Amino acid sequence: MLLLVLGTAAGGGIPQWNCACPGCAGARAHLHRRRRHASLAARAGEGRWYIVNATPDIADQIEDRPELHPGPGPRQTPLAGVILTDAELDHTLGIARLREADRLQVLATTPVRQALRDRLRLGDVLAPYTDVTWRELPGHGSEPLDPAAPGLQISAVPVSGKRPRYAADAPDDEAWVVALRLYDPASSTSVLYAPALAAWPDRLQQAAAEADCVLVDGTFWDDEEPRRTGISSRTATGMGHLPIDGPGGTAERLAPLSARCLYTHLNNTNPLVDPAAPQHKRLARLGIEVAYDGMVIEP
Ligand code: MLT
Numbered sequence: 001m002l003l004l005v006l007g008t009a010a011g012g013g014i015p016q017w018n019c020a021c022p023g024c025a026g027a028r029a030h031l032h033r034r035r036r037h038a039s040l041a042a043r044a045g046e047g048r049w050y051i052v053n054a055t056p057d058i059a060d061q062i063e064d065r066p067e068l069h070p071g072p073g074p075r076q077t078p079l080a081g082v083i084l085t086d087a088e089l090d091h092t093l094g095i096a097r098l099r100e101a102d103r104l105q106v107l108a109t110t111p112v113r114q115a116l117r118d119r120l121r122l123g124d125v126l127a128p129y130t131d132v133t134w135r136e137l138p139g140h141g142s143e144p145l146d147p148a149a150p151g152l153q154i155s156a157v158p159v160s161g162k163r164p165r166y167a168a169d170a171p172d173d174e175a176w177v178v179a180l181r182l183y184d185p186a187s188s189t190s191v192l193y194a195p196a197l198a199a200w201p202d203r204l205q206q207a208a209a210e211a212d213c214v215l216v217d218g219t220f221w222d223d224e225e226p227r228r229t230g231i232s233s234r235t236a237t238g239m240g241h242l243p244i245d246g247p248g249g250t251a252e253r254l255a256p257l258s259a260r261c262l263y264t265h266l267n268n269t270n271p272l273v274d275p276a277a278p279q280h281k282r283l284a285r286l287g288i289e290v291a292y293d294g295m296v297i298e299p
């Protein structure tokens with residue numbers, strides 16, 4: 001299996017256009033501290049790639065990686081489809097940026113597809129530009145990711161019913177947010193990608209215990225971070241993101257796992273956005289990594 005980390009920031013990116021916090025200021029001063037919105041590319045076969053979550057940065061993220069560049073035909077692209085873990089704007093706005101495609105395949109769970117079609121009206125808006133095919137992301141059992149390049153198996157683990165703010169009144173459903181599981185039968189390796197964790201249900205614990213590599217929501221270091229930094233009146237948990245540190249935090253879930261564990265979807269207020277922050281050593285002692293843009297993962 002071959003994965004490319006296309007971005008590792010939470011909504012807004014780092015730096016965020018209207019933010020003067022130390023994390024954003026640091027990223028303006030030091031280019032290497034910049035992080036694009038959290039996204040992953042998975043290689044399904046020779047010249048065939050799926051991008052997990054379509055961020056506002058998606059076209060730049062494609063330009064960043066030669067593997068994702070078009071050619072040799074004038075409009076021939078290795079992008080075979082987009083997989084969504086949720087309907088949040090930072091993970092879906094990029095779909096509209098792909099409207100130049102001849103056709104576009106989008107894999108999503110039912111509530112996510114309905115939010116994009118009925119609330120964002122992406123189906124109607126994009127129909128005059130490109131042919132969007134919506135494919136159901138299997139919540140139970142796995143199926144081949146790419147019919148044209150059999151190999152990787154895909155499935156989703158329902159994580160929480162956290163809805164985007166634009167769909168706050170939409171019906172409850174356990175599959176609003178899922179963790180994505182990719183399994184490569186050739187190497188018997190599996191990866192779990194969960195950039196939005198409002199909860200840690202038992203089935204996620206089970207999937208994490210079986211995985212060889214786990215990439216999870218590292219939005220906030222601790223529960224008080226959003227209030228302390230003045231970006232919100234809510235705690236991290238209240239904003240739908242389990243913090244890394246503290247009781248009930250994700251670090252204590254990850255530390256005992258045998259999988260390689262990495263954080264992604266870092267908010268600009270997270271001390272981890274500073275490479276010199278002591279929190280990096282805390283994680284390293286637990287055997288946990290922080291993903292970075294441009295990282296290549298071969299589980
Ligand atoms: C989230 O991760 O909670 C959302 O993406 C927040 C947002 O960008 O609106």
Ligand code: MN
Nearest residue numbers: 010011088090
């Ligand atoms: Mn987000």
Ligand code: ZN
Nearest residue numbers: 019021024268
């Ligand atoms: Zn900031």
